[in-house]
Amino acid sequence: MILKNTMISCESATLFISKQEENKLLLSDTLKLWLHLAICKFCRLFKIQNEFLIHQLQHTHTDVSLSEKEKVALNTKIISEMKK
């Protein structure tokens, strides 16, 4: 019975991983997660791959820009607003 209450599903484990990341996981659940990760290589992979993904996300970037025409139009608009 103790074992049954201690074993969590992969669905719960992956949710717990997110909560743990934000320090919102209860101590009892932290132990359950720890136990689960000790025996489940798939959830271990989920955890490590997510950490990788999140780390990479911090460096995400884009190179979109306004065209010269759009810049001129926007600047004209600003200048005309200033005169009001």
Next chain:
Amino acid sequence: MNTLNPQQWVKNYSDQLLRFAFLRINNLELAKDLIQETFLAALRNVENYKGDISEKNWLFFILKNKIIDHYRKKANSLVTDIESLLEKSADYFDEVGHWKESTLPKEWGINYDDHVEKEEFYEILNSCTQKLSELMRIVFVMKYLDDKESDEICKELEITSSNYWVIIHRAKLQMRRCLEKNWMNL
């Protein structure tokens, strides 16, 4: 003391502001509109500018508020989608909560501590973010691009914390799978 120089705003800041907005709202036309609104709002508030922060930071501050307003409007109308998100867990887990055979995480064969700089990777990462449903994308971006606390996100979007966890959980499951499929071709 900082001063304002509106004639130089477009030249100095429009692209930086646009990139910031585009990564967060995923719609170029809308991002452009927000940049214009930011400049016009700034002009209307010139008298409130105290010079205690730089002109650039002040413009970013205004833009960030515009983005949050946009998110909040969206989130209110999207929160009804939460039910369908709950059902979506069936995409990943069976009835007892085990990974489904088709979505079992696979070994990627990389060093996870390495930082990937390839442009191709970021294109895939951006395309995966764009594939998230709108509500998932908003929450995910606020969490991981803007590094906000969950409490703050819930407050700004007016969503409950249990909904927050459902959203972020599903978003991460989908992002990981999307990257595995499109980047690792697994």
